[in-house]
Amino acid sequence: MNPAFASAAEWIGVAVFALSGAMVAARKGMDPFGFALLATVTGVGGGSVRDVLLGRPAFWVADPTDPIVCVLVGMFVYFVGGRWGLSRLQSRLLLVWADAMGLAIFAVVGTSTALGAGAHPITAVVLGTFTATFGGIIRDILAGDVPMVLHREVYVTAAFVGAAAYATAIYAGIPALGAGAAGVMAAFSLRSLAILRNWSLPPYVETAR
């Protein structure tokens, strides 16, 4: 991917995941630094897991822009969010949709970064799926919530489809910008439909007794 475009996409992904972290902090009635911590670990968590699995420093260690963005998002929601007068349902929707956008963007950014680091394409798809899902997993576990990844609506599936679509498009010779857009669209549409229509894949049904 074009580095400038990749950076812009990563910033948007970090910001919307940070927003989802701040919305969870709001639900838990945390204080300003709790907002900042939850926004930061959610925003940079998935990419950090990807980087340490690749055996290199987390992407934000050399350049603190992303954690600063996360702290600012957290503080903004704390100080300004109270005046928005959001209902509990509206807060929940903001959380779910910010998470969906982050999921779609990070599936592609994570896969792209792993391919750029020379990973095998299948490994890159696995790492893209981890990048997309682990920020939210860390957020939900820290907050003592049931991880969103466990919900039955298409979630891991959307991340995987976005990552696989991007990797496939790259190997088909499609320019990175187009491949990236295709991956983000695929993941986001799938997740959106799942949220809007309460879609889910058939769960495993255990034999009774």
Added chain:
Amino acid sequence: MNPAFASAAEWIGVAVFALSGAMVAARKGMDPFGFALLATVTGVGGGSVRDVLLGRPAFWVADPTDPIVCVLVGMFVYFVGGRWGLSRLQSRLLLVWADAMGLAIFAVVGTSTALGAGAHPITAVVLGTFTATFGGIIRDILAGDVPMVLHREVYVTAAFVGAAAYATAIYAGIPALGAGAAGVMAAFSLRSLAILRNWSLPPYVETAR
């Protein structure tokens, strides 16, 4: 250890841990990609924690065989498992025994890998214990279960004994294959007896009030 033997042992460990992850996904009624994710993080989680603590890329980044095995195990259990007609008790037993086999194998493989990376023998035993236990810890936390490591039956103990038996045997000059077999047998026997006889070490009893 002989590399071929070590690889074979690691594959078996990865596969049985992936099976335990899939059984937890079954209990939670997850969808196919939920099975794949839980099988993968359980199968490669312990070894990944070991590798990042050693400051190197996770073992499966250069060669995606292990995540592929995990995804296949997860998909197999999802699509075929429903026809086995396992009762809830049988599913639980499959989970506990697959976990016990993974624990025994990874205690030795983890210690062996750490020694091979030049770690101090005591560090290697600690890393072997982490390799054996962290896959299951991540599985249980992701699934919202009480980590098996907290149960009172000999669990961490079995991993530690297997790791320490292997390291001691290596330092006593016993060939790696024999040392590995001894470590796996020690850990598995101890954990088996604990499961079968409901064995536990005396817990700490807090003074009342």
Added chain:
Amino acid sequence: MNPAFASAAEWIGVAVFALSGAMVAARKGMDPFGFALLATVTGVGGGSVRDVLLGRPAFWVADPTDPIVCVLVGMFVYFVGGRWGLSRLQSRLLLVWADAMGLAIFAVVGTSTALGAGAHPITAVVLGTFTATFGGIIRDILAGDVPMVLHREVYVTAAFVGAAAYATAIYAGIPALGAGAAGVMAAFSLRSLAILRNWSLPPYVETAR
């Protein structure tokens, strides 16, 4: 910081965090190896997260002193603690205060280590905050407790203030020993007041309905 002083501070931090881990193991009625594991992951967890995010091996891999200290602390509490006849309240106080000391020391040690590794000062403060808080987060999650970081009393705030005070003092040209003492004092005083007076920052209040 003077390396000898930094090492001494790190040992104390590791030991008091290990003590807090052992107190949680006591609350859960774990067996001796459960004590050892919980003491170890709590004692070395925060620094390990810092090191892997910096892209290097965990600080205790080359030198197993710290895990040994943790295991000894865990075993000591298991075998001797029962005779202390601590009430449930006294155990809880020991846990909270050991955690507060570890938090204050690790905020400074973590920031100092990150600066020494060449990290940007803001990144170093973020990593110092992570070093101070993640040992306790891992401890609480493994034990199935609500993470202390979620409590409303000033907690992340104390870690952040200690880390930021240390980094600011260093950049103001204050010698490392003085800067370190200032950072530890700032974090510990703030956390102490929060514990003693039930202090908290105003939480975010969600609009009803």
